[in-house]
Amino acid sequence: MMQISSRFTIAVHIFTCIETFKDQYKMTSDFLASSINVNPVIVRKLLGQLKEAGLIEVRRGSGGASLARPADEITLLDIYRAVECVGHGELFHFHENPNQQCPVGRNIHSSLDSRLDKIQSAMENEMQNITIAEIIDDTKAKIAEGN
Amino acid sequence: MMQISSRFTIAVHIFTCIETFKDQYKMTSDFLASSINVNPVIVRKLLGQLKEAGLIEVRRGSGGASLARPADEITLLDIYRAVECVGHGELFHFHENPNQQCPVGRNIHSSLDSRLDKIQSAMENEMQNITIAEIIDDTKAKIAEGN
DNA sequence: ATAGTTGTAACAAACAGAGTTACAACAAAA
DNA sequence: TTTTGTTGTAACTCTGTTTGTTACAACTAT
Numbered sequence: 326m327m328q329i330s331s332r333f334t335i336a337v338h339i340f341t342c343i344e345t346f347k348d349q350y351k352m353t354s355d356f357l358a359s360s361i362n363v364n365p366v367i368v369r370k371l372l373g374q375l376k377e378a379g380l381i382e383v384r385r386g387s388g389g390a391s392l393a394r395p396a397d398e399i400t401l402l403d404i405y406r407a408v409e410c411v412g413h414g415e416l417f418h419f420h421e422n423p424n425q426q427c428p429v430g431r432n433i434h435s436s437l438d439s440r441l442d443k444i445q446s447a448m449e450n451e452m453q454n455i456t457i458a459e460i461i462d463d464t465k466a467k468i469a470e471g472n
Numbered sequence: 473m474m475q476i477s478s479r480f481t482i483a484v485h486i487f488t489c490i491e492t493f494k495d496q497y498k499m500t501s502d503f504l505a506s507s508i509n510v511n512p513v514i515v516r517k518l519l520g521q522l523k524e525a526g527l528i529e530v531r532r533g534s535g536g537a538s539l540a541r542p543a544d545e546i547t548l549l550d551i552y553r554a555v556e557c558v559g560h561g562e563l564f565h566f567h568e569n570p571n572q573q574c575p576v577g578r579n580i581h582s583s584l585d586s587r588l589d590k591i592q593s594a595m596e597n598e599m600q601n602i603t604i605a606e607i608i609d610d611t612k613a614k615i616a617e618g619n
Numbered sequence: 620a621t622a623g624t625t626g627t628a629a630c631a632a633a634c635a636g637a638g639t640t641a642c643a644a645c646a647a648a649a
Numbered sequence: 650t651t652t653t654g655t656t657g658t659a660a661c662t663c664t665g666t667t668t669g670t671t672a673c674a675a676c677t678a679t
Contacts, residue, residue, distance in 0.1 A: 327557055327666080328565035330474050330636070335567050337584055342576050353655065360574040361567060364638055369656060386646025388655040401587070410474055418475035420482050420508060427507040428615045429489050436610040437484060440548070440602050447598035451591045463583040468575045474635080477667070500624065511669055516625065533677025535624040565636095625676075632669080639662075649652070 332408045335361055336371055337401070340457045341464050343381070344396055351389040371408060378407035397458035402449055404457070416445040479555045482508055483518055484548070487604045488611050490528070491543055498536040518555060525554035544605035549596055551604070563592040 338361050343352050350356055354372060358365040372390055375381045380399055383390045392399070406414075419437075423430035485508050490499050497503055501519060505512040519537055522528045527546055530537045539546070553561075566584075571577035 327477050331565045331567040338580050360571050360577045362569045362571045385656050418478045420478040422509045424507050424509045429492050430507045432611045432614040433485050436607050444598045448595040451594035455587050460583050464579045467579040532625045
């Protein structure tokens with residue numbers, strides 16, 4: 326039943342809000358939380374991670390968040406890594422202690438690791454090819470159409 | 473910290489054992505469990521899922537498991553799906569209730585879904601291109617080299 | 620019958636995700 | 650300088666999943 330944490334889609338939602346509403350409203354954690362429909366503290370934790378990754382700027386005290394660089398220079402991979410949806414950058418959890426006395430047990434790791442890396446890379450390459458600008462533009466277009 | 477369950481790598485380990493040792497030993501859940509170094513019940517549950525997916529055959533009573541079709545016709549995607557590492561076939565967990573009153577909240581899903589599908593497909597395509605025959609051959613080669 | 624095995628239920632422990640309250644630190648405006 | 654609104658963060662609960670464990674009925678071949 327394992328899935329990549331909703332922190333990832335929430336983070337994308339945050340970016341989309343910031344760019345869509347930046348000229349109208351101050352992008353506080355309360356505003357974002359109400360659009361996403363989660364607790365403001367969840368948003369503040371994510372803002373902290375996105376800020377630490379250098380993707381956004383957050384103004385303490387006065388409040389509000391904004392992008393640290395143009396939306397077409399921020400990819401889904403940047404966000405994915407920033408919010409640490411996967412531990413140690415390893416997508417697959419390898420069983421820890423295969424029996425080293427068994428010929429298969431002591432070789433399975435080196436036989437499998439390179440393939441798991443390839444799978445993970447395929448996924449991350451695809452993420453790197455998608456910028457949040459695309460998603461923001463898409464959303465703005467839908468809003469302009471009256472949706 | 474989220475990672476794909478070790479059930480997946482354990483399942484690959486199972487296949488590798490079965491094909492490597494099939495002429496020497498009976499592949500019981502106890503044998504497999506000792507190579508993997510987990511409880512035999514874990515193995516039996518996985519064997520049940522792999523059997524239900526039509527990938528292996530398990531002999532009740534007399535004991536032992538074997539492949540249901542040639543190793544080069546079983547892909548990592550087959551195994552991945554069989555052991556249900558991801559819920560509902562959805563890799564990403566979308567936040568459930570974005571605010572429908574917010575223009576971004578009510579459009580984010582349709583803007584993001586197609587991209588998430590592309591990412592998941594990239595990963596699954598890569599999995600489909602890797603057969604367990606590759607991993608088994610690799611492991612056998614390492615054993616033959618004295619590892 | 621017996622012995623060895625699978626299938627499965629029932630449970631416990633450890634951990635992670637998600638949500639909540641509370642409050643100190645901070646910055647701008649009154 | 651006080652007030653107000655906000656961020657940053659600690660501490661906690663709740664819930665669900667993974668993983669591990671014991672126990673035993675169902676089954677098959679010897």
